[in-house]
Amino acid sequence: MSYVSPKDFTTKMIDAGEAKVFMATRDTLIRAFMAGAILALAAAFAVTVTVQTGQPLLGALLFPVGFCLLYLLGFDLLTGVFTLVPLALFDKRPGVTVRGMLRNWGLVFTGNFLGAFTVALMMAVIFTYGFAMPPNEVGQAIGTIGEGRTVGYAEYGAAGMLTLFLRGVLCNWMVSTGVVAAMMSTSVSGKVIGMWMPVMVFFYMGFEHSIVNMFLFPSGLLLGGDFSVGDYLIWNEIPTVLGNLVGGVTFVGLTLYATHARTAAPRNAAVLPVLAVPADTTTADTTPVTADTTTVGAR
Secondary structure, eight states, X not given: OOBOOHHHHHHHHHHHHHHHHTSOHHHHHHHXXXXXXXXXXXXXXXXXXXXXXXXXXXXXXXTHXXXXXXXXXXXXXXXXXXXXXXHHHHTTOTTOOHHHHHHHHHHHHXXXXXXXXXXXXXXXXXXXXXXXXXXXXXXXXXHHHHXXXXXHHHTTHHHHHHHHHXXXXXXXXXXXXHHHHHTTBSSHHHHHHHHHHHHHHHHHTTOOOHHHHHHHHHHHHHTTOSOOHHHXXXXXXXXXXXXXXXXXXXXXXXXXXXXXXXXXXXXXXXXXXXXXXXXXXXXXXXXXXXXXXXXXXXX
């Protein structure tokens, strides 16, 4: 069986978080860069499919290909380390500290951004033929996404900020569920199936993913979107990062850790008194039982 039980894959989650804390700076940055770049390409692919077919569900259905590839290649997303690394701290693994956790998060954030921005720049060149012409319809769509999900939130003030934050929470609830689902199986096909479903949900529902946004919003700015860097940071990236952190740690990491790695004491079974049932003398069979001497003797 390729299925891994919750108790076992929760241990794998803690081990993975510990390994990421002690990973070399060079390796952490390279893995994060590649993760950001691959996810950005997947986002560009999904937007292209959506624009050209007019079917958002088809774009969402195909987007997880990038997530699956980067996971199988061992690359790291900020959303994933938000969920896994704190578990090693909660489990009091030797040498794992808050400083080490923050170092990992900072390096992964930097690598993800550099990878996503590199792809954003490349795609902006492609969409405009080296900025020699206005962006094509896919480029225009990306610019519109950037406007709607920055100044679009700002129009509603605090309500818009709350909506943005909760979309970030729900996003990493789904994405981190995909990360964990990949640990439920020892086969490549099982890992891919487990990852595909929750990632598709987040993309189709329009939840806010900090790394995808590292591609979409710089692309939008490069392609003439009507919003500023400040709009992007205040009305998207920063609240999205915080929402992703809360969603991954609270609804995925801690829940699994609490109930599978550090389970509560089992509840004692209730001991019920045994009630004596009086004999029914009126219906009792008082016929004496006699031995079958013929059979007994034969033995």
